[in-house]
Amino acid sequence: xxxxxxxxxxxGLATLIGATFLTGASLWGSGTIAADAQGAxxxxxxxxxxxxxxxxxxxxxxxxxxxxGGILNQITDKLTYQNPKTLEIEPWIAESWTVNAxxxxxxxxxxxxxxxxxxxxxxxxxxxxxxxxxxxxxxxxKLPISxxxxxxxxxxxxxxxxxxxxxKKPSPGFLQGTSVIGSGLVSLKTLALPYEALGDATKIxxxxxxxxxSETLGRELTLKVRADYNWGPAKLEHQGRAYLDExxxxxxxxxxxxxxxxxxxxxxxIRQIQAYDEKQVEDEGYLIxxxxxxxxxxxxxxxxxxxxxxxxxxxxxxxHATNTDEIVSTLFSDNYPKATSIIAKTASGYVDLSxxxxxxxxxxxxxxxxxxxxxGTNGRRQKDxxxxxxxxxxxxxxxxxxxxxxxxxxxxxxxGVKLNVLTADSGSAVVNNLDPAKAPVSPAxxxxxxxxxxxxxxxxxxxxxxxxxxxxxxxxRSFVDEKLNxxxxxxxxxxxxxxxxxxxxxxxxxxxxxxxxIPIFEEPQAFAAAPYVKGVSFEAVGRPSFYNTWLAPxx
Amino acid sequence: xxxYVIGRIGQAALVLWAAFTxxxxxxxxxxxxxILIKFLNPELGLGPEQIAxxxxxxxxxxPLVVQYVHTVLNFLTGNFGYSIHAGVPVGDLIxxxxxxxxxxxxxxxxxSLVVAVTLAALSALSPLSWLRSVIQxxxxxxxxxxxxxxxxxxxxxxxxxxxxxxxINPGPWQALILPVLTLAVPISAPLxxxxxxxxxxxxxxxxxxxxxAKGASHRWVLWRHVARNAVLPTLTIAGILFGELxxxxxxxxxxxxxxxxxxxxxxxxxxxxIAVLQAIVVFSAAAFVLINLTVDLLYPVFDPRLRVRQGxxx
Numbered sequence: 040x041x042x043x044x045x046x047x048x049x050x051g052l053a054t055l056i057g058a059t060f061l062t063g064a065s066l067w068g069s070g071t072i073a074a075d076a077q078g079a080x081x082x083x084x085x086x087x088x089x090x091x092x093x094x095x096x097x098x099x100x101x102x103x104x105x106x107x108g109g110i111l112n113q114i115t116d117k118l119t120y121q122n123p124k125t126l127e128i129e130p131w132i133a134e135s136w137t138v139n140a141x142x143x144x145x146x147x148x149x150x151x152x153x154x155x156x157x158x159x160x161x162x163x164x165x166x167x168x169x170x171x172x173x174x175x176x177x178x179x180x181k182l183p184i185s186x187x188x189x190x191x192x193x194x195x196x197x198x199x200x201x202x203x204x205x206x207k208k209p210s211p212g213f214l215q216g217t218s219v220i221g222s223g224l225v226s227l228k229t230l231a232l233p234y235e236a237l238g239d240a241t242k243i244x245x246x247x248x249x250x251x252x253s254e255t256l257g258r259e260l261t262l263k264v265r266a267d268y269n270w271g272p273a274k275l276e277h278q279g280r281a282y283l284d285e286x287x288x289x290x291x292x293x294x295x296x297x298x299x300x301x302x303x304x305x306x307x308x309i310r311q312i313q314a315y316d317e318k319q320v321e322d323e324g325y326l327i328x329x330x331x332x333x334x335x336x337x338x339x340x341x342x343x344x345x346x347x348x349x350x351x352x353x354x355x356x357x358x359h360a361t362n363t364d365e366i367v368s369t370l371f372s373d374n375y376p377k378a379t380s381i382i383a384k385t386a387s388g389y390v391d392l393s394x395x396x397x398x399x400x401x402x403x404x405x406x407x408x409x410x411x412x413x414x415g416t417n418g419r420r421q422k423d424x425x426x427x428x429x430x431x432x433x434x435x436x437x438x439x440x441x442x443x444x445x446x447x448x449x450x451x452x453x454x455g456v457k458l459n460v461l462t463a464d465s466g467s468a469v470v471n472n473l474d475p476a477k478a479p480v481s482p483a484x485x486x487x488x489x490x491x492x493x494x495x496x497x498x499x500x501x502x503x504x505x506x507x508x509x510x511x512x513x514x515x516r517s518f519v520d521e522k523l524n525x526x527x528x529x530x531x532x533x534x535x536x537x538x539x540x541x542x543x544x545x546x547x548x549x550x551x552x553x554x555x556x557i558p559i560f561e562e563p564q565a566f567a568a569a570p571y572v573k574g575v576s577f578e579a580v581g582r583p584s585f586y587n588t589w590l591a592p593x594x
Numbered sequence: 595x596x597x598y599v600i601g602r603i604g605q606a607a608l609v610l611w612a613a614f615t616x617x618x619x620x621x622x623x624x625x626x627x628x629i630l631i632k633f634l635n636p637e638l639g640l641g642p643e644q645i646a647x648x649x650x651x652x653x654x655x656x657p658l659v660v661q662y663v664h665t666v667l668n669f670l671t672g673n674f675g676y677s678i679h680a681g682v683p684v685g686d687l688i689x690x691x692x693x694x695x696x697x698x699x700x701x702x703x704x705x706s707l708v709v710a711v712t713l714a715a716l717s718a719l720s721p722l723s724w725l726r727s728v729i730q731x732x733x734x735x736x737x738x739x740x741x742x743x744x745x746x747x748x749x750x751x752x753x754x755x756x757x758x759x760x761x762i763n764p765g766p767w768q769a770l771i772l773p774v775l776t777l778a779v780p781i782s783a784p785l786x787x788x789x790x791x792x793x794x795x796x797x798x799x800x801x802x803x804x805x806x807a808k809g810a811s812h813r814w815v816l817w818r819h820v821a822r823n824a825v826l827p828t829l830t831i832a833g834i835l836f837g838e839l840x841x842x843x844x845x846x847x848x849x850x851x852x853x854x855x856x857x858x859x860x861x862x863x864x865x866x867x868i869a870v871l872q873a874i875v876v877f878s879a880a881a882f883v884l885i886n887l888t889v890d891l892l893y894p895v896f897d898p899r900l901r902v903r904q905g906x907x908x
Contacts, residue, residue, distance in 0.1 A: 087762060093861070096681040181651045238681020256682060256690045257861070258853035289762055291851040295746055296761060303754040305762040466624050466866045511645065 080277075080574065080589040085285040088583075089297045091311040093257040093290045098237045100173055100185035102220035105564065108582040109310065113262055113286065114156075115223025115245035118147055118166065120272035121215060121579045123330075126387055128214050130273045132161060132224060132246070142209040142534035147217075149200045153270045155226035156250045163202040167194035169224050170204060181234035186495060187216035189531050209532040211539055212491035220582055223247075246270070248281040248586045260288040271586060282574070282589035301325060301567055307590070308568045308575065308583070313438060314372040320567045329374035329563035330581035333386045334492045336378040336558040337437060337484040339447060342475035342506040343555070344518035347427060354554035356406035359399045360454045361557050366446050370439050371560060378558035380547050381493070385561075388490040388543030395551050396558065403454045412455075420455040428457040431480035432468045440482050443559065473512035484562050490543040494527040497550070505555055523549060569593075602890065606883040613879035614872070618665065621868045622658055628678040628866045629654050652678070669876065675869035679862070684873045687858060692877075695854035698846065699839045701774045703832075706782035710828075713782070714789035718816055730790055737783035741842055745776045745849035761850065773850045777842045781835055788831055792824035799823075826896055833889040836882055 094106045102111040120131040133147040153161040174191030176184040184191075190208040197203055206213070216222060226244035229237070236242060240251045240260055248271065249262035268280045289306070291297045297309045298316055302323045312320060317327050339361070341348045348354055367377045376384065379393040412420035412427050420427040433441040441460060448458035458480060463471065471477040483504045485496050495501045499519070503510035508519050526546045533539040550556055564581035574587035629645075629652055649655055668675060674684035717729040752772060753761040759768050796802065797820060805815050843856030855874060862870040894900045 089762065093680075095679055098681075176647075178647060178651065181648060183648065235676040235678070235681050238677070238679075255853055256680065256687060257858065258851070287763070289851065291762070293746070293849050293851065296749055296849065296851065299750060299754040300762045303757065305753070305760050464624075464866075465864055466627065 080282050081591065082282050082589070083284050084282075084590040085287055086283050086308060086572070086585060086588060086590065087287050087289065087306045088585075089291045089300060089306045089309040090288050091290075091292060091294075091297070094238075094240065094260070096234065096238050097240055097243045098182060098234060099223040099225060100183065100187075100221040102223060103186070105310070105582065108220045110240060110251075110260065110262075110288065111220055111223050111243070111245075112247075112578060112582045112584050113249040113586070114243060114247040114251060115225060116153075116161075116247050116270065117219070117222050117224065118217040119214065120274070121218040122274070123577060123579045126333075126579060128218055131218075132166070132270065133217070134273075136214070138214065140534065142211040142213070142532075143206045144203060145206075145213060146197070146201065146203045149202065150270055151200060153246055154267075155244050155246045156265060157226050157228060157244045159226055159228070161224060161246045162199050163196045164199070165227060166202045166224065167196050168227055168230060169222075170194055170202075172230050173222060174204075177230075180232070182230075183234070185216075185221050186501070187219050187221050187489075187491070188213065189216075189491070209534045211534045211536070212489050212531060215489040215491075218579075220578065220580075249286060252285075258290055262286040262288070275587070277574075277587050281586045283585060286585055298567070301569065304569070304593075306569075307572050308566060310564070310566050310583070312565045312567045314370065314375060314565075317372050317374070317565070317567075324570055326568050326570060327374065328566040328568060328575060328577070330566075330577035331383055331385045332484075332562050332564060332580045333383050334562075334580060335382055335483070335485045335496045336380070337443075337482070337560050337562040338378070338381060338556045338558045339431070339444070340481050340483045340504045340556045341554070342479050342481065342518070343520075344475035344506055344508070344515045345479035347425075347429060348479050349518075350410050351553055352406045352410040353412065353427070356403040356410070356454065357451060357456065358403075358551075358554045358557045359397065359406070360403040360451050360456070361447055361559075362398045362450050363396070363557075363559050364398065365450070366443055367560050369446060370442050374563050374565060375438075375560045378560050381550050381556050381558050382543075382547065383561040386490075386492070388493075388540045388547075390544040390547050392547060392551050395548075400453060407454060407456075414455050418455055419457060426457070427455070428459065429479045430459040430461055430477065431482065432472050432478055433460060433462050434482040435465070437482055437484060438562070438565075444482065447557075473506065474514040475506050475512075475518070476514065483556070490530055490539060493543065493546050494531045497523060497546075497555075498527045498531075499524065520553070523553075523555075602887055606880075606887060609883050610876060610879050614666070614669070614876055615662075617872060617875040618662055621866070621871060622661075624866060627654065628868055665872065669872075674873040677862075677867050677870045679865040679867045679870075684869050687870060688855070688873055688877065691853055691855050691858045694852055695840075695843055695847070695856060697770060698773055698777060698843055698852065698854060699836075701770060702777035702781060702842070703835070703839060705774055705778035706785060707832075709778060709782035710785035710789055713786040714793060714824075717790050718793050718820075719813070733783040733787040733790075736779050736786075739779055741776060741780055741845045742849060744779060745772070745846055748772045748776060749849070769850075769852065773846045773852060776849070777839070777846050780842060781838055784831055784835065784838075785828060788828050789824055792827055793820055796820045796823045822896065826893065829889055829892060829896070833886045836885050840878060 090106050090109065092106045094110055095101065095104060097107055097111060099111055099115060102108045116132050118131060118133040120129045122129055132150055132153060134150050136145060136147045138145050147166065149163050149166060155161055171194050172182055173185040174188045176182055189212060190206045190210045192205040192207045195203045195205070223245060229242060229244045232242060240254045243251060248265055248268045250265050252261045252263040254260045262285065264281050264284050266280055269278065271278055291300065294313065294316065298312065298320060300306045301309050302320065302325065312327065321327060341354050343349050363377050367375055379391050379396065380389055382389055407420055412422045415421040431444055433444060441462065444460040448460055451458050472481055481504065483496065485492060485502065496504055499507040499510035506512050506515050506518065508515045508517060526542060526549060530539065530542045530546055533542055566583065568575055571591040571593050573589050573591055576584045576587050578584055629649055677684050677687055680687060713729055713732055717726050720726045720729060749761055749772060752758050759771055802815055802819060805819055840856065843854055844860050847854040847857040848860060858870065859874050862874065
């Protein structure tokens, strides 16, 4: 997490001056203050949280969607806790665990006395049922399989507080998988409901520090504290109930309204603030939180099934023609670090590949010449009567994605390559984006603090961003990269940690050498909060946790 | 008269069925569908087999005719299906969103009527010709004001600067003040325009000259003779403006973060949540038909000439 305070020193200074000249303080007063030498956390109060989009289905494995994760993270607990600083896995609902040598058997000892908010016990049987559902899905109830659980076979209840999981193949990512938002534990009543009934937040019964009290669909959600909560992650300093009494989620789609409401004191925390709005908020003395999503960087990927980008030299040329420094400095802020590999610096298994990602127009031009794409009379690269003209669909959830792609298009123009940036309704975009002929280039990113994330992104039967044959697209004619897939398989099943990280490094090198992806920046989740909101924390991939949060007296 | 009413109801049913069928065909013709959009969403990271399973469980790939008959029968029994995107029954979604939009639309319409009548009256009564032309150009200004911009401007001024009305967590009535104001501006414009035109037009009719010749004052002529005649075409427009209201609500609800049919429509279009869209289309068509039916039935009340003609026909 980078809690950015470009102007923190400035603000701090202003606070000092303001404190000396009491009248002057009122000018800054509402914004800055609540000095860091604060006393003990205050119990009570309601936190008003403005969300950009309404939550969708709250089946825990659907928690990847940020509005969903922001809610699930408060109402469900996980077997384990991933320390967001060290990325170590720590005890939570599981007191301890053992893993066999080839990572096919996991045994968890469940903490005693934990209950769901409907009063039923969170014991070995409940955990087993949760993982059987997440790991295998449930066709009758239409519950899909969780993305983070690979090779799941079955569970076994050893005793009321001990559960064992068996895997068909080594599943070294599973331990981390038990800590993610998609593995939130829910009551058996919730698991008995069909998928389509799980959009109603009041039906999601977890064991977390907050409970859904009421909901106005698509508009507002109120969480109340669970007074008897006493099973937070074991290594956290704060134990017992959460400090806040209540959290109010209010869906406020319009950017300027969210920011205005925060600054006008009508809201305490807001999610999603664009880089160009950060300064305005900071100048008012408010804080920007931009936790990293620690996953695959925001990138542009190629679909080599399209003959135009099938030649690695063409892809490399475009990689070297992309000026990521310019993109980051023009469109973003310090919270969006320039990418130096296909995954973030803070992701596990990261290797620095910046030398391979240099911006070099001459090299780019030479590569295209070598590949037979000559500059035509119209200034465009041509070969056998064909023009090197590519298209990409804007991805709405990614920050300023259209602007990013347009800037990339301008940069590629310098070597005579045309990139059309297209916008479409979600339906057409989804369909066309599966067709390498229509979308030879595509924006892509995903967050998760485990090397498995690389497999999620590139493997044909997962997200399949390169559109290999055998995946989710029936428009692909022949492109398959067996070498890449073999590497990804090893990454997902290598039980030895050191070896696994080495494979992660190999994959990163391979993807960049093949120029399948042009990494652009490390994507954060950007939040803004009022200065009196203390103890705002984030899980490993940037979803807020309000367990520790408290409201200092406003001045 | 009863045959007239029965005929109108038959027409209404026909219109509803047509709206349903056309929207069904159009929605099916769109590329992709809600299941695709929702489950291919990379946030879920599902494999192709899992997606195929989900498609099968929703019977998404069964023949169109089967789906059509199925949907029609469900609608007739009041079952609108599930929203794939929100994961709740469509009926619940509509019920949760309808009241707010009804309030917004009816108050917005009422306010725009007040504004329109006020403008028309001011223009008709104004003794100064330059003032008249200023007033008469107001509708043009109103209709060309972007609702989106106006909404944000009002929020900035009244909520963030003057801090009079909170935009987050407002009371039920506070929540409506700014949106109603925003919505009323563009809706009042055509109403005022037509009212003004008609007043000017009716003022030139011979019977007005007769009334004046009999010694009626300008004001008396306006209220007794002109207003009643000028209101008829305005009524027709008012029925049609309902569509505007719904369109205006889409933008207004988005800006103010209100829970309403407008916002729901926008989200459902984006996610191609066909079940929801289908229900919204039928609801809106029903409202349209109902309002225009009411307007038709109101004509004779305002215009005795129509009463006679209908009496003769029946």
